[in-house]
Amino acid sequence: xxxxxxxxxxxxxxxxxxxxxxxxxxxxxxxxxxxxxxxxxxxxxxxxxxxxxxxxxxxxxxxxxxxxxxxxxxxxxxxxxxxxxxxxxxxxxxxxxxxxxxxxxxxxxxxxxxxxxxxxxxxxxxxxxxxxxxxxxxxxxxxxxxxxxxxxxxxxxxxxxxxxxxxxxxxxxxxxxxxxxxxxxxxxxxxxxxxxxxxxxxxxxxxxxxxxxxxxxxxxxxxxxxxxxxxxxxxxxxxxxxxxxxxxxxxxxxxxxxxxxxxxxxxxxxxxxxxxxxxxxxxxxxxxxxxxxxxxxxxxxxxx
Amino acid sequence: xxxxxxxxxxxxxxxxxxxxxxxxxxxxxxxxxxxxxxxxxxxxxxxxxxxxxxxxxxxxxxxxxxxxxxxxxxxxxxxxxxxxxxxxxxxxxxxxxxxxxxxxxxxxxxxxxxxxxxxxxxxxxxxxxxxxxxxxxxxx
Numbered sequence: 001x002x003x004x005x006x007x008x009x010x011x012x013x014x015x016x017x018x019x020x021x022x023x024x025x026x027x028x029x030x031x032x033x034x035x036x037x038x039x040x041x042x043x044x045x046x047x048x049x050x051x052x053x054x055x056x057x058x059x060x061x062x063x064x065x066x067x068x069x070x071x072x073x074x075x076x077x078x079x080x081x082x083x084x085x086x087x088x089x090x091x092x093x094x095x096x097x098x099x100x101x102x103x104x105x106x107x108x109x110x111x112x113x114x115x116x117x118x119x120x121x122x123x124x125x126x127x128x129x130x131x132x133x134x135x136x137x138x139x140x141x142x143x144x145x146x147x148x149x150x151x152x153x154x155x156x157x158x159x160x161x162x163x164x165x166x167x168x169x170x171x172x173x174x175x176x177x178x179x180x181x182x183x184x185x186x187x188x189x190x191x192x193x194x195x196x197x198x199x200x201x202x203x204x205x206x207x208x209x210x211x212x213x214x215x216x217x218x219x220x221x222x223x224x225x226x227x228x229x230x231x232x233x234x235x236x237x238x239x240x241x242x243x244x245x246x247x248x249x250x251x252x253x254x255x256x257x258x259x260x261x262x263x264x265x266x267x268x269x270x271x272x273x274x275x276x277x278x279x280x281x282x283x284x285x286x287x288x289x290x291x292x293x294x295x296x297x298x299x300x301x302x303x304x
Numbered sequence: 305x306x307x308x309x310x311x312x313x314x315x316x317x318x319x320x321x322x323x324x325x326x327x328x329x330x331x332x333x334x335x336x337x338x339x340x341x342x343x344x345x346x347x348x349x350x351x352x353x354x355x356x357x358x359x360x361x362x363x364x365x366x367x368x369x370x371x372x373x374x375x376x377x378x379x380x381x382x383x384x385x386x387x388x389x390x391x392x393x394x395x396x397x398x399x400x401x402x403x404x405x406x407x408x409x410x411x412x413x414x415x416x417x418x419x420x421x422x423x424x425x426x427x428x429x430x431x432x433x434x435x436x437x438x439x440x441x442x443x444x
Contacts, residue, residue, distance in 0.1 A: 063345075063346075063347040063348050063349075063442065065345065065348075065442075066347075066368060066371065066442055069444070070368070106348075157342070157343075157444055160345055160444060161342055161345050161444075164345045164346040164347070164348050165346060167346075167348035167349075168346045168347075168348050168349060168350055171348065171349050171350050172333075172350045175350065175352075187349070190348075212417075213368070213417075216366065216368065216417045219364075219366045219419040220366050223364055223366070226364075259392070259393060259394070261392060261394060261396050264398045264399055266399070268404060270411075271404070271407060271409070271410050271411055272372075272410070272411040272412070272413060273398070273399050273410065273411070273412050273413070274412075274413045274415065275367070275398055275412055275413070275414050275415060275418060275420075276415050277392055277396075277398070277415075277416070277418055278369075278415060278416035278418075279416055279417060279418060279419075
């Protein structure tokens with residue numbers, strides 16, 4: 001009986017290995033795959049719920065690149081003083097600060113790239129690569145990607161495209177390897193740096209469009225807090241970061257939003273729809289200065 | 305001894321299943337990625353949720369006014385297996401790919417910044433389960 005059981009499990013294990021390793025025609029093996037898929041998903045669902053879903057609700061944070069593109073489109077002059085110095089990288093000795101600053105440096109690199117600051121961009125790319133390696137994220141920076149980035153420093157469109165893939169691969173890698181606690185920090189660092197840029201420029205220029213963009217961060221901030229919530233008890237550092245973001249959210253709560261629904265227009269032939277609905281933000285100068293003050297403090301706690 | 309071997313076999317099975325699941329997920333991701341090409345740039349995040357039967361996944365997004373985005377939805381090993389619908393904050397339906405043969409991607413020109421909810425569900429619900437992938441790209 002004992003031999004039967006051992007044989008049974010060994011045969012079963014090898015059968016599954018053979019089924020999963022043979023890369024046959026997908027259509028022909030659909031039926032078998034479906035059964036296995038169901039079992040697999042049931043296993044994963046119970047074993048790794050946190051990896052893939054948070055009550056089946058996912059939250060998006062706008063890319064830091066979008067903010068840099070926006071500032072460039074508005075003709076905002078490049079300010080080398082608002083980015084985090086690469087010299088500070090030596091201060092980041094634990095994974096928490098490394099991950100946050102990986103996000104910060106990513107936003108900085110996007111800003112430098114958009115403003116054609118090529119030698120500086122190369123320096124920031126080198127720092128990002130080292131930080132990613134220290135976080136054991138070198139998979140996202142394989143030799144091919146490194147070469148592509150080095151060859152495209154100066155070609156803002158290509159670099160933006162490649163970097164967005166690098167950050168997406170890092171996000172994917174961290175989610176698949178139970179390291180979402182690190183992934184959320186990279187995301188948070190990038191968003192905090194972008195908000196810091198917006199706040200600094202809004203204060204300096206009083207540009208209406210920048211001020212509106214600053215106010216529009218109300219919803220991404222809510223999303224970021226929801227993303228961080230499951231990690232609140234990970235350490236005191238996570239708890240402090242969340243509390244500072246919640247404090248910032250109180251200021252954003254004071255900004256009223258008037259939403260107007262308008263019918264969407266769709267061009268089926270070109271697969272494009274125009275979302276005509278609009279939101280109007282009711283902000284005052286006090287909101288701008290309070291946001292600026294609070295985000296500067298949060299950012300300083302991360303970078304200094 | 306018997307129990308130990310059984311546990312080893314079960315652990316082996318679990319990791320084999322898990323590797324298989326990730327490989328299936330990667331194949332689905334590739335279906336999505338072929339639509340995320342220049343001039344669209346990824347927002348740097350990967351959104352995935354595991355759905356069973358009639359379950360819905362919700363993706364909360366903020367899209368900036370003046371920008372054009374591409375939303376790509378994939379599941380399983382073929383296109384058109386994931387239905388995605390976009391709602392505004394008042395739950396008005398703004399778009400659903402169900403009206404367009406479950407098109408795997410659609411572009412959206414945003415006039416004013418909006419906070420939206422994307423709901424994703426499997427096309428074939430009965431006895432089915434699978435990953436729902438959403439990717440968001442913005443136009444350079």
